[in-house]
Amino acid sequence: MRFDELRNEQKSLGKLIPKASPEERAELLTKAEQLKQDVRAAESEQNEADEAAKKLLLQLGNIVHGDVPVGGEEDFTVLETHGTIRDFAAEGFEAKDHLELGESLGAIDVERGAKVSGSRFYYLTGVGALLELALVNAAIAQATEAGFIPMLTPALVRPRAMEGTGFLGQAAENVYHLEKDDYYLVGTSEVPLAAYHMDEIIDADKLPLRYAGFSPCFRREAGTYGKDTRGIFRVHQFDKVEMFSYVAPEDAEAEHKRLLDWEKQWLTSLELPFQVIDVATGDLGASASRKFDCEAWIPTQGKYRELTSASNCDGFQARRLSIRYREGKKTAPLSTLNGTLCAVPRTIVAILENHQQADGSVRVPPVLRPYLGGREVLEPIAK
Ligand SMILES: Nc1ncnc2c1ncn2[C@@H]1O[C@H](COP(=O)(O)OP(=O)(O)OP(=O)(O)O)[C@@H](O)[C@H]1O
Numbered sequence: 001m002r003f004d005e006l007r008n009e010q011k012s013l014g015k016l017i018p019k020a021s022p023e024e025r026a027e028l029l030t031k032a033e034q035l036k037q038d039v040r041a042a043e044s045e046q047n048e049a050d051e052a053a054k055k056l057l058l059q060l061g062n063i064v065h066g067d068v069p070v071g072g073e074e075d076f077t078v079l080e081t082h083g084t085i086r087d088f089a090a091e092g093f094e095a096k097d098h099l100e101l102g103e104s105l106g107a108i109d110v111e112r113g114a115k116v117s118g119s120r121f122y123y124l125t126g127v128g129a130l131l132e133l134a135l136v137n138a139a140i141a142q143a144t145e146a147g148f149i150p151m152l153t154p155a156l157v158r159p160r161a162m163e164g165t166g167f168l169g170q171a172a173e174n175v176y177h178l179e180k181d182d183y184y185l186v187g188t189s190e191v192p193l194a195a196y197h198m199d200e201i202i203d204a205d206k207l208p209l210r211y212a213g214f215s216p217c218f219r220r221e222a223g224t225y226g227k228d229t230r231g232i233f234r235v236h237q238f239d240k241v242e243m244f245s246y247v248a249p250e251d252a253e254a255e256h257k258r259l260l261d262w263e264k265q266w267l268t269s270l271e272l273p274f275q276v277i278d279v280a281t282g283d284l285g286a287s288a289s290r291k292f293d294c295e296a297w298i299p300t301q302g303k304y305r306e307l308t309s310a311s312n313c314d315g316f317q318a319r320r321l322s323i324r325y326r327e328g329k330k331t332a333p334l335s336t337l338n339g340t341l342c343a344v345p346r347t348i349v350a351i352l353e354n355h356q357q358a359d360g361s362v363r364v365p366p367v368l369r370p371y372l373g374g375r376e377v378l379e380p381i382a383k
């Protein structure tokens, strides 16, 4: 404000000087010199205030949707349940956990993961590696069939991409930072997919834009000490197929439901029993206004555990990353949404445990068979 006023004064004075008499001119020139300094000072004050305001805005979380249940992690609402939970006792055997199964199939090696990289690291070996590739191919096939553009994304990003997507506020402690180069390792390809259109204006008739990203994901898992320490349920590095949509704001809620539907289609095709929850306010993170999680039944834990998560971020990420859409003469921030399609390790956990058979083998759900050379069963290997 003060800068604009001074600048206007400076311009008017500039016009007076050529017309002034020689006596007046000296006085006007002194005044102009003073004004020049005042304008400079006001400009730098204004820039500092702009920067401070931007920093404050970056600390604010998204506005929560009015229907979200209020409370902490445990205060979610169950919206739906799907599939049938197996009764192993009635079938006459005790369910083994995913690690025991994975080791006897020659599919998972956590001991050598720990030897090489520390706790929460693992190797997928033999049929375990093939199972990941089958899952990724089947997930990408479903997504491309639904019209998503498949994308292989960078896993290292600059700070702006991380900050713009909302991962450097309260979530920062969960993020790996390569200080020497000022790169961040992404915890999800949501980050490079959101930043893909950074600083762009997209024509309204190009929307919705839908991308299916595949990338490694890195998570420090700060604050989870002692939680899910067995096997590959909670690890520091995993691969994930992620859905990401750019839509007009009025289409965001419908797109959120569509992302959830695609996740349900995926889990149903894997023949996993699961429930859908409406995540409570305290567990939404910075960027989501509403979040639906799908939780699959894990037999040896006797509970449903999160496998996928679909978030509506409304204009939160678009504003921070400066992504707008153009309709006629108007431009405005669009809405972004993201949803897990297949986070590999937990999906493997759920498949091994839910499809295990009395002899220690694991039935392959039909959707994966074409990607496993037609294999119908994974058999334990001889020691
Ligand atoms: N450390 C991890 N190890 C393996 N898979 C993970 C891990 N963190 C997240 N995932 C998978 O990625 C999906 C999307 O990640 P999201 O950020 O929603 O998980 P999250 O809410 O942090 O999970 P949790 O609450 O269990 O820590 C999860 O549903 C899960 O399947």
Ligand SMILES: N[C@@H](CO)C(=O)O
Binding pocket: 187, 188, 189, 190, 242, 309, 310, 338, 339, 340, 341
């Ligand atoms: N990008 C979301 C959904 O996968 C997440 O990582 O939680």
